[in-house]
Amino acid sequence: MAAVPSSRTDDWWRDAVIYQVYPRSFADGDGDGAGDLAGVRAHLSYLAELGVDAVWFTPWYQSPLVDGGYDVADYRTIDPAFGTLEEAEKLISEAADLGIRVIVDIVPNHVSDQHAWFRAALAAGPGSPERERFHFRPGRGEQGELPPNNWPSEFAGGTWTRVPDGEWYLHLFTPEQPDLNWSHPDVRREHEDVLRFWFERGVAGVRIDSAALLAKHPDLPDYEEGVGPHPYVDQDELHDIYRSWRTIADEYGGVFVGEVWLPDAERFARYLRPDELHTAFNFNFLSCPWDADRLRRTIDDTLAEHAPVHAPATWVLCNHDVTRTVTRYGREDTGFDFATKRFGTPVDLALGTRRARAAALLTLALPGSVYLYQGEELGLPEADIPLDRIEDPMHFRSGGTDPGRDGCRVPLPWVADAPHCGFGSGAEPWLPQPAYWADYAVDRQAGAPDSMLTLYRTALEIRRAGPGFCDGPMSWLPAEDGVLAFSRPGGLVCVVNLRDRPAELPSYDRLILSSGPLDGQGRLPSDTAAWLRT
Template identity: 80%
Template sequence: MAVPHARRTDDWWRGAVIYQVYPRSFCDGDGDGTGDLAGVRARLPYLAELGVDALWFTPWYLSPLADGGYDVADYRTVDPAFGTLGEAEKLIAEARGLGIRTLVDIVPNHVSHQHAWFRAALAAGPGSPERELFHFRPGRGEHGELPPNDWPSQFSGRTWTRVEDGEWYLHLFTPEQPDLNWAHPAVRQEHEDVLRFWFERGVAGVRIDSAALPVKEPSLADFTEGVDPHPYIDRDELHDIYRSWRRIADTYGAVFVGEVWLPDPDRFARYLRPDELHTAFNFNFLACPWDPARLRRAIDDTLAEHAPVGAPATWVLCNHDVTRTVTRYGRADTGFDFAAKAFGTPTDLELGTRRARAAALLTLALPGSVYLYQGEELGLPEAEIPLDRIQDPMHHRSGGTDPGRDGCRVPLPWRADAPHSGFGPGTAEPWLPQPEGWSRYAADLQSGDPGSMLSLYRRALELRRREPGFGDGPMAWLPAGPGVLAFSRGEGLVCVVNLGDEPARLPAYAESLIGSGPLTGDGRLPKDTAVWLRA
């Protein structure tokens, strides 16, 4: 059993390392092929030994799983596929006993079509109070056969679905995810009650899904490219909602992280004002190519965006929606764009793994908090899922051209010598197939290998906790050669990353703390390699 690591400060979130758990694929505790809370509880010692400060769980609520749980039918019930509410409460408490906090996911933009509210709205008919909780409208055209407006979808396909009585309802995602009407006081009250429900059960924070989307332009007018304000992205009314949420969170000492995809840094920073969200995800860094100038600019821009409101930056390399890091960095295009995803993209996994190891040290050395996606510490690549096994609606709504997101959601390998790499205790086929050779990434193999990705992460996280100069705080760029990023942290800590073509000379140092790979024989830093030094 690992020893709980000490809480750093009351503002733990400013420099925390937060591990994202996709419950369906983390660990199967009951042997049915689906990951569950029992599996997570069994692996808490592993997570404590890894050295993370908190766990963020993607939705574990009751759901038809039309979109991986982001179609929530009941926020106060854990889906039976994952366990029970009692198990969730035990998990929160057991993790806390190991010094690990818990964050849950809240999806304010929409609910499941199986949610009691939406079922009641369908049954009640046009003009009813039940339908006012959503966006029901008559159609356009001579017989109402056309959608009420032309808004583009967040996924491929239409944003409106017609019901039997002729009305249409809005869904920015799938038809199984009807959008809520945030102008209705009952919608606001329900979400505030849900926040209190989970805070009362010991949850330390909430990740807000699609945080810039819930509020819509009241008339639902057509979308016109380039015209502000946007009819459903980043509406000013959102800030009053998040201020009310912040007042609730403050009474529990809880925190928020928002999924805020916005290109305008000033608009982005508004969500991080002292009375709104504590943090927001840094997607510019996540999508940035493996290029020294662009990475430096992404880092500078991120810190500049956060400075006016005093919020800490967040750093993330991948998550449950994007191509895994070792695969992305092994391709000709090392950036990320949903529109560019395609089947059969050539990948050099050896190159990608080398870069991912360097990127891990770069990310963990930057000021602020870091989010790790499950399996990132194992160096898992993106998997190409057989067409008949793909479940992600992004694939199906694209007409089969988009490979979807299942490739980064493949169940984790725990034991190399067990069926299905030890994902569960029996022989049940996992809900998504593991590729051939998946067992070579198993945690038990890597745990005993000092050169493995898992050992690199464990050592780096140990150093990050031990050295007060890391985490939240100042940084300063240092002079460096072509293609090299070098910066100092705190008192005498230096991170150097070589993205150039030739081995790079290191600044004078007293001690090398950790490297993503060995130095050359003459003490230089090879390309696609990073090192932490004590000056």
């Protein structure tokens, strides 16, 4: 069944369902144990049948893959592990033939230490023009032996690395990811050229990694939490950068989605003004616990912060950085915080799966767009990775306390009885698949009426065709404690029961879909959601 672009609004991105592909773990087309573009092309019909409007690819560029491709060495070259530029162009075209748009990932805060610019900077030495594209500084202390400032890393540990000539360079992430100096015209010009490069190849949009981190205070001062403005998060100079980007996107009809982690709603909304980014990820919803009052407040806050700039909200339950939904919702602490990730946290997967099914219907009924991370439609849990197979730098830079993000990046199971669950026919996958992975395989779920895959396929088909599932108004309805109920246009009602006993449903004409069966008295069981037509 071929998908067609959504016609619910004039601007497709305002209420699209966008599927996130982590290329290394989606499907292995050449048998080397790692996913690639050939694997994605072979499964485009699966994405069309699922019913998504677009696919967002995490970085597929030339990279040493120190940080999952977010250490980019060359934006105009596809990494050989994934394929070729010609193959990427074919993928974009073939996806378009199925009504699926392609969104690429841009990482403007930093590059790989293997990038030509950084290699040139190391070779040129202190005071050179080549070093001005980065943040090179002399150290503090009598012999320059101390880092230039005290900034904390996004990945734990330090943010400065000293080179043999004595200078230090800044990296908010790993040492292999030197930060770019966005006050340098070469940096701005290069990224504008990269945007044009990919828009001219037919991509529909760009996801902007770490979108609030690019600009730094020119003095690189020390940072004291809670004292004065932050020296590198949410600098005012960013908005001029994104306004210039927006003019390029408008030339091609492209869209932006920013990775913007900001607690201040007013500051967050600035990025979504009509001449800046089209959308930004809603991380407050992603990290919210499975609690009716907290979810309602988060939904209200999200819609309120988007309203002044008339931007659509984005709803996302999981991504390539976050503990998978069924695992997170099966724990005592159902929220998400990087600082609390630990090995051996007890999980009730049956409970987590019920809640994840209900959460799927909740997100798909809210106004705005939805991002669906690969494998969520299969109900995949977070996998435990043997210590000797972990690759994520977050684990190593935490001193081994953080399990890292590899558990949500395990290669997908396609065929239960095939080698490596159908991920690839050759080498062992780059991350090990658990022994029970076959239970979640696409071929086992495709024909099962109660499977997670069937729920998502059905929900997306209804969402695409049915009235009410658009970017527009919603109204809360009276409901018992622990129950969320709201109406959408066209008589659509969504009810989610988050309490520990059944809930009465409001009067309705038809039950459209539920995440689980109603009880014998027609009530909505605990941790279950329903779509009704009134």
